[in-house]
Amino acid sequence: MIHPHTRLVAIDSVVGNGVVATRRIPRGTITWVLDELDRPLTGTEMNAMPSCYDKLIDLWTFRDGRGHRVLCWDTGRNLNHSCEPNCGGSEFWFEVALRDIEPGEQLTNDYATLYMRPSEDFACRCGSPLCRGAASHEQVPIVVAAIQKQLQLALSELTLVPQPLSGLLRADWLERARELVASNLVAASVDAVVAVGE
Amino acid sequence: MIHPCSELRFISPEVGYGVFATQDIPRGTFLWVLDYFDRILTPAEVGALQPQLRTIADRYSYQAADGNFVFCWDFGRYMNHSCEPTSRGVGDAFEVAIRDVAAGEELTSEYGTLNLLTPMTCYCGAPSCRGTIRRDDAARHFEQWDEQTRTAFALSHTVPQPLLPFAKLGARDLPLMDALQAGRATWVPSSRDFHIVDVPEEVLFASGHGAP
Ligand SMILES: [Zn+2]
């Protein structure tokens, strides 16, 4: 479930829709949690779908690192890419604000942290001063390592800010996330998954 | 999956959202189909949902003829009820437009076939409004409903059906699809047969709707 202080807005004809903050969301806020209405699609389920679903799967789901493509039931599926994202951590099954997000600002992910594959490289027009121009699977290790530092800081501030999604966060997920960032295992696991093509 | 020529609009704080046609859509068109992305929840799964999610599931899911609950992944879940709806359910996977729908008109369906857990007060404003919508309404109204559905479905092979490739067909949909392909749709399953007599206990107890 996406943070309640957000809404879906039309960005422009190229990007389509995006999710923006309706109030200030401080760093360390949990911005999204995988919940029981989100649907992890298994390989078997996806194979049973007619080929007209291929595009929908690419458009609306993300990889969770466990072999699933997760379809969010709410606007969690509308987050756009940025080379300078303000949210991260989907590999923990929840996301956290990496910096303060101002009202009207889009919530973004770096798609390179979402188990990107070689066939999924794309030209980026995110507009960030740090824009890589083309988002490529080859950048994954660098991107993941950089985000890991931001995640560590954000996770350390979890108890300092209001957490409207805390009722959905499982304690063992939080524990796991803290262990992963502390031991640099995030980069390793993403690397491994990308290397073997999942 | 909701018809591509539709959009979500906010109606009012009381009603919430509704789905509206963005183009004219002819009678016989499938306005919604059950698809492979829609989430199917067993009664036990609904009963075990975390409270925030349970509230959402109660409001936006319906109970299908097999007893499971369907939570639509797209804004099809915001379709409101009307006692004179634009579409009726046919088979397990389809809502068929029972009249021509004009651009700008709200797409509505009949909750009387969706196995409501609790009766719903209706403010649809239709001349034939039933006032209260109940779980067993189909048992009383099926003849009229089935007639409308049959007439509309007979036109289904004559109009564009953008949703058809996405439909996840149930057992009761196969004869419908055969009839559609042959261009002779004279029979539809009765809406009466989609009524479930038993309310699943797992769901009721967890929601506080019933005893103990
Ligand atoms: Zn960029």
Ligand SMILES: [Zn+2]
């Ligand atoms: Zn009514």
